[in-house]
Amino acid sequence: MIETAMSDAEYNQYQRLIYDTCGINFTDNKKQLLMTRLRKRMVALNIISYKKYREYVTHPDHHDEFSQMLNVISTNKTDFFRESVHFEFLKNNVYPRLERKNKIRLWSAASSSGEEAYTWAITILEHLRDAKDKDIKILATDISTKVLAEAEAGVYSEELVRPIPVAQLKKYFYKGHNQWNGYYMVKEQLKELVSFRRLNLMEPFPLKAQFDVILCRNVMIYFDKETRERLVERLARQLTAGGIFIIGNAESLSGIKTSLKYLQPAIYQK
Ligand SMILES: C[S@@+](CC[C@H](N)C(=O)[O-])C[C@H]1O[C@@H](n2cnc3c(N)ncnc32)[C@H](O)[C@@H]1O
Incomplete structure (x- = not known):
């Protein structure tokens, strides 16, 4: 089963990683949101620890997984004729x-x-x-x-x-x-x-x-x-x-x- 908690130190590592690579600022109050989003990828890969997933996703051989992570963490809401x-x-x-x-x-x-x-x-x-x-x-x-x-x-x-x-x-x-x-x-x-x-x-x-x-x-x-x-x-x-x-x-x-x-x-x- 996937870990139910992420330490603040681990969250800091994710915050830095995401900010440095795509500029998205996951503020301190968004830890639960990030955990929920990452869980989808961790289930797919059978990885139970957030630290292990971070190590996996930053490994140079796993570039594709980095894109997959961005797919789940980004907010894509849009509409036809939005702000017309x-x-x-x-x-x-x-x-x-x-x-x-x-x-x-x-x-x-x-x-x-x-x-x-x-x-x-x-x-x-x-x-x-x-x-x-x-x-x-x-x-x-x-x-x-x-x-x-x-x-x-x-x-x-x-x-x-x-x-x-x-x-x-x-x-x-x-x-x-x-x-x-x-x-x-x-x-x-x-x-x-x-x-x-x-x-x-x-x-x-x-x-x-x-x-x-x-x-x-x-x-x-x-x-x-x-x-x-x-x-x-x-x-x-x-x-x-x-x-x-x-x-x-x-x-x-x-x-x-x-x-x-x-x-x-x-x-x-x-
Ligand atoms: C909320 S949607 C906005 C879509 C559209 N512009 C609109 O207003 O309806 C934000 C989009 O920005 C993309 N995005 C986030 N960070 C990005 C980055 N560093 N470079 C390019 N696109 C990014 C997300 O993947 C997402 O699809």
């Missing part, structure tokens, strides 16, 4: 400017299971004039391979697609039949716009592109102030001049040194 005020802002203030360009690069920097990137693709096809004739790419990245696999598959339950307006659901999704009853699959025209890739925001970005818009929503909430400050500056460097940077509504850059200009809550410009 951001997409309204893009439609009214940014797409008219982007219509003058042919090559448009967009980055969903903590995309989770794809709802954010596909919502973005829908709003582009709906509201950016001549979108089909332009060279538009949405890069969608996340640290978790599990959510990225779900995003690539592009299959969502009836409950998950509920925020999508009915007409757009019909236009951009296939409705499942038989064993897929109750599920919807993203159509090619959305998939063609989006590419998913694993990227850890704590590591140097292996990206040549400059982006017209970066969404980095509801991920920095887990990072401490120094980590957020460093990350925002690195992301700002990936923006084109005048590029737009959007964070989650519950997040803020206040108290952070940044070259970005505040436009309205959660929305900034280079």
Whole structure:
């Protein structure tokens, strides 16, 4: 049976490991949460001690298990049309400017299971004039391979697609039949716009592109102030001049040194 307690010293080791590798700040009151999440992996591997699991996961031969651990510890909550005020802002203030360009690069920097990137693709096809004739790419990245696999598959339950307006659901999704009853699959025209890739925001970005818009929503909430400050500056460097940077509504850059200009809550410009 898996240990029922984790010593504070052991928890400290996990806190440091997780902070150093992915920037997530497991505060002192989250020990139980971490234990519950790790337990899934420990059961799968038949490891009963938290210390043994930490030794296993940090062994250079067990790199894959490190990804599995990140899959269980990260919080992946997302939704189609989440914080839709951001997409309204893009439609009214940014797409008219982007219509003058042919090559448009967009980055969903903590995309989770794809709802954010596909919502973005829908709003582009709906509201950016001549979108089909332009060279538009949405890069969608996340640290978790599990959510990225779900995003690539592009299959969502009836409950998950509920925020999508009915007409757009019909236009951009296939409705499942038989064993897929109750599920919807993203159509090619959305998939063609989006590419998913694993990227850890704590590591140097292996990206040549400059982006017209970066969404980095509801991920920095887990990072401490120094980590957020460093990350925002690195992301700002990936923006084109005048590029737009959007964070989650519950997040803020206040108290952070940044070259970005505040436009309205959660929305900034280079
Ligand atoms: C709560 S979800 C937010 C998803 C989406 N942006 C939204 O607002 O709906 C946070 C995502 O950040 C990812 N994440 C956490 N730490 C990360 C890191 N260091 N690098 C990249 N992604 C990370 C998690 O795997 C998770 O999918």
